[in-house]
Amino acid sequence: MITLTVNGVDHALDIDPSMPLLYALRNHLKLNGAKYGCGLGQCGACTVIVDKRPVFSCLMPVSAVGKRAVRTIEGLGSVDKPAPIQQAFIEQQSAQCGYCIAGMVMRAQALLDERPGADEEEIRQHMQPNLCRCGTHMRIVAAIVEASKTLAGTARQGASR
CATH class of the missing domain: 3.10.20.30 (Beta-grasp domain)
Structure with missing residues (x-):
């Protein structure tokens, strides 16, 4: 068992x-x-x-x-209340066929859990092991950058309270 x-x-x-x-x-x-x-x-x-x-x-x-x-x-989130990374993927229209997206989201989430506010270079390096066969890497990176900025702002707001 x-x-x-x-x-x-x-x-x-x-x-x-x-x-x-x-x-x-x-x-x-x-x-x-x-x-x-x-x-x-x-x-x-x-x-x-x-x-x-x-x-x-x-x-x-x-x-x-x-x-x-x-x-x-x-x-992560739900249809009614997506997690920030999921919302960013939706807004950036990062999915084409959608097959790789759950793996992309989870790898990105792991980075943002450790480093909210990660910059684009960190994101690109962290995401290298995951492949998108449809070629939407630019939108995927844009979504993660967007979520990173959102989470960094949330972290700053929480620290100032």
């Missing part, structure tokens, strides 16, 4: 410990935001956050997660 904490909820799963986290999320927990892209950790479509770090869930066996928290796109 494997226990995974996903989006703040504990799940006891009777699965093979060597199963990739991606399959546990999609097939057992029905969290389908992370996508299977390449199975080799070369595209980033399967990116989720584990213990505040972006990881390729296609490569990580569930046994390697341990007690660390897993966060998926389903754990």
Whole structure:
């Protein structure tokens, strides 16, 4: 029995410990935001956050997660109240086919959790492992820059109170 904490909820799963986290999320927990892209950790479509770090869930066996928290796109915002990064992706029309977007959002969220206010160069460097086959990288970067500015302003407002 494997226990995974996903989006703040504990799940006891009777699965093979060597199963990739991606399959546990999609097939057992029905969290389908992370996508299977390449199975080799070369595209980033399967990116989720584990213990505040972006990881390729296609490569990580569930046994390697341990007690660390897993966060998926389903754990960010909602349709009615998107997270700042999701709202920025909507406003910048960053998705074309949408296949890579959940992974892009999660990698960006991991950066912005650590560095609200990250500049464009930091964002570009951080996002390099994730690929968009449709070529919307410019809009994706613009969305992350927008969210970074929003979050930096929120952090400053909170500090001045």
